[in-house]
Amino acid sequence: MKSENEVADPLAPRDMNKPRAHRNRTDGWIGGRPDTWFGHYRENPASRGGADARRMAADNDYASDVAKDLRHDDALFLNGDKELEAAGLTIESLSPGIGVEIRGFDMANPTDAQIEQIWRLYLLRKVVFFRDQGHINWDEHIAFGKCFADIGFAYGRQRALGRNYTSPSDYPEILRLYADESQPFAAANWHSDVTWSNQPPLGSILLSRKSPPVGGDTVFVDCYALWDSLSPTLKEFLQGRMAVHGRGGRDEAAHPICRTHPETGRNALYINPTFTNYICDMAPEESAKLLAKLYAKMYSTPEHTCRFRWRDGSVAMWDNRSCQHYAVADFWPHERKMERVTIVDRSEENEVPFWQDENGKRHFSERLASQESIDTPVGYGDDILNYQNDTASEA
Numbered sequence: 487m488k489s490e491n492e493v494a495d496p497l498a499p500r501d502m503n504k505p506r507a508h509r510n511r512t513d514g515w516i517g518g519r520p521d522t523w524f525g526h527y528r529e530n531p532a533s534r535g536g537a538d539a540r541r542m543a544a545d546n547d548y549a550s551d552v553a554k555d556l557r558h559d560d561a562l563f564l565n566g567d568k569e570l571e572a573a574g575l576t577i578e579s580l581s582p583g584i585g586v587e588i589r590g591f592d593m594a595n596p597t598d599a600q601i602e603q604i605w606r607l608y609l610l611r612k613v614v615f616f617r618d619q620g621h622i623n624w625d626e627h628i629a630f631g632k633c634f635a636d637i638g639f640a641y642g643r644q645r646a647l648g649r650n651y652t653s654p655s656d657y658p659e660i661l662r663l664y665a666d667e668s669q670p671f672a673a674a675n676w677h678s679d680v681t682w683s684n685q686p687p688l689g690s691i692l693l694s695r696k697s698p699p700v701g702g703d704t705v706f707v708d709c710y711a712l713w714d715s716l717s718p719t720l721k722e723f724l725q726g727r728m729a730v731h732g733r734g735g736r737d738e739a740a741h742p743i744c745r746t747h748p749e750t751g752r753n754a755l756y757i758n759p760t761f762t763n764y765i766c767d768m769a770p771e772e773s774a775k776l777l778a779k780l781y782a783k784m785y786s787t788p789e790h791t792c793r794f795r796w797r798d799g800s801v802a803m804w805d806n807r808s809c810q811h812y813a814v815a816d817f818w819p820h821e822r823k824m825e826r827v828t829i830v831d832r833s834e835e836n837e838v839p840f841w842q843d844e845n846g847k848r849h850f851s852e853r854l855a856s857q858e859s860i861d862t863p864v865g866y867g868d869d870i871l872n873y874q875n876d877t878a879s880e881a
């Protein structure tokens with residue numbers, strides 16, 4: 487007998503390797519290597535534009551409209567437009583779907599028009615980059631963050647810090663991530679920041695004070711595209727479903743797996759292998775299996791990523807609601823000194839993640855631990871500390 491959870495099997499292989507399979511599948515994975523799926527040439531661009539890849543395969547007029555939209559977007563993200571020009575900004579995309587470098591302004595003295603354009607690009611590109619901002623001091627770094635949102639502490643609302651993270655004593659808003667030969671560290675695990683909290687920070691503004699001569703890049707992945715590229719069956723199975731996140735094996739917050747962005751209205755895949763413990767309302771082994779499949783899909787699609795090479799004074803400003811990041815830990819024994827300002831939503835209503843259903847109803851994340859417990863850094867035992875050494879991360 488089928489149990490309630492066994493509706494349509496979201497893990498069932500669907501037509502992999504069949505001729506003309508692109509006509510009836512859109513996910514490019516399960517039951518085979520995703521990168522051998524020949525529909526990728528159309529499917530991944532479709533995901534980046536939020537288009538329907540199946541319909542593109544069946545309807546040439548629709549496909550040519552999508553192509554037109556993508557060409558239009560590419561022209562904007564490569565060349566800019568009148569509004570950017572009026573603000574004195576030029577841009578260059580790192581990849582078709584995610585990441586753009588913005589040039590022509592000074593973080594210490596941004597104009598209102600520049601702030602408006604930076605936010606516009608931030609929402610569209612999920613992460614934006616600036617170069618040559620090494621002259622800014624902590625006050626200017628904080629002031630720049632305040633142009634967009636409220637300033638949080640290292641963990642957003644939580645002030646107390648864990649290992650590897652320090653703040654100058656009179657600047658709790660500045661988080662230092664310093665690594666060198668004797669203090670090796672990198673947040674080398676896919677994540678969106680602080681998802682163990684039901685009030686995760688909306689974004690971060692990370693400045694490189696000292697970049698390694700080689701290595702230490704940061705990779706970003708577009709979580710809208712990850713959501714859009716799932717099969718309709720899997721989307722239906724996951725929509726409205728929650729996953730539990732936490733640190734150190736604890737259950738601290740339940741978040742919708744399909745998270746609706748409060749400003750763009752787009753849906754993003756909101757699970758990560760750093761903090762997500764399990765999917766709710768599934769048997770533990772089924773949840774583990776599905777998470778593994780999802781991660782395999784999420785992190786094996788270079789089409790949805792961009793990779794940023796740091797230089798001294800470079801800045802990355804990312805949106806935790808629409809992308810994830812991974813700091814590549816290949817730079818030891820070199821020095822890598824980063825400083826971060828964390829931004830939190832001004833609106834309480836938007837700060838707690840939610841999934842918005844087709845009737846406009848918001849289904850919010852839940853806090854599962856006491857506020858006091860959430861506000862306390864996780865204590866790793868000495869054994870674990872020694873064993874994990876450079877890998878444990880809370881932010």
Ligand SMILES: O=C(O)CCC(=O)C(=O)O
Pocket residue numbers: 663672673679690692703704811812813824826881
């Ligand atoms: O060091 C980096 O590039 C990113 C570190 C990180 O994960 C963070 O600041 O949230």
Ligand SMILES: [Fe+2]
Pocket residue numbers: 673677678679811881
């Ligand atoms: Fe992070």
